[in-house]
Amino acid sequence: MATRQRADTVTRLIIVRHGNTFDAGDTPTRVGARTDLPLSSSGLAQAANLSAHFRDTNFLAAFCSPLQRTRQTARAILAARPHAPALLVLPFLTEIDYGPDENQPEDAVIARVGAPALAAWDNDAVPPPGWHVDPGALRAAWAGLLVRARALGPDATVLIVTSNGIARFLPDVVDAAPAGLDRKLKTGAWGCVEISGDRAAITEWNLRP
Template sequence: MARLIILRHGNTFDKGDTPTRVGARTDLSLSVSGYTQAHSLAAHFRDTAFRAAFCSPLLRTRQTARAVLDARPHAPALRILPFLTEVDYGPDENQTEETVIARIGTEALAAWDRDATPPPGWQVDPAALRAAWASLLERAAELDADDTVLIVTSNGIARFLPDVVDGQPEGLDRKLKTGAWGVVDVGPDGTRIVDWNLRP
């Protein structure tokens, strides 16, 4: 059974910083704590032989993926998949959470966290993102049984994956934390999320 590791990039803010809603138009580097997370991930996956590796064009995903891949010899080339880029938060891009809530309200934000319903003004195409994940899983079904693939993305993109798998743990929280990953098994019986929000 092939396995996909769906990894969210590390932190882009440190303790004491004012965090904002960082989307597709805000290309931040990993913060100090984000690099620490990336190094912990690299140590955790040091013995994992990845068959392929993908990330978004955003610097934070490329830095996280490179840290993991550079920790072992003979790592695969890192390839860019544009659909893995974070969503565009429209007028809420790079705004504090308090400002975002003041504009859209807590229920709109709760709907985004619960079932990935985009709030008004956000530039998100849920159908296209679900189709892109479904296409990737279809390609993954052609992998050899012992292949493992690394996919580094952002929270806004990862949250659509649970909608297109055949099975997942009951009560799964679709929000993927920074520096955390999920595990998707792909085999003849379909696709299943077997773990989610794991950290080293």
């Protein structure tokens, strides 16, 4: 099984970041909400690895963003299941808008906002000046999705495919998370939130098949 078994009953959310949109030799940029790139060759391979990893996981519900990189990743995972749920789009899962740094290489972003501002984003999810993101709204949306998932009942497993800028706000609305958790979810990586009663905890994070 892709997720570990426990004696008690829980609802599980499998949080996946989409696969790569750049390959070796490409110049990666800050790909946000306004840049709808498909998966690259290596990203398609990551999606295939995720599909193989979760082939025995019975997803009761599945959500992604409107962006094709998340839809491609989610569909690859669900394709391994003979009776997969319908893939539903949740707009809040769309990547953030990087404002003037949208689709810019990292050295240009650092030159504009400075390394301390990027460190605040990476460590504390504080957006640099000029980025279009509402942290409070994203945290509320994640909290609402936890409530929605809890209503599916015990032993339900939910697939959620999103982007790095959105996933990093999830740790703020759970009751527990691993010490030293890195907010940045790597491309093609996944984490798990387990909901038991009124308590939600991140039990795994930044794992790749």
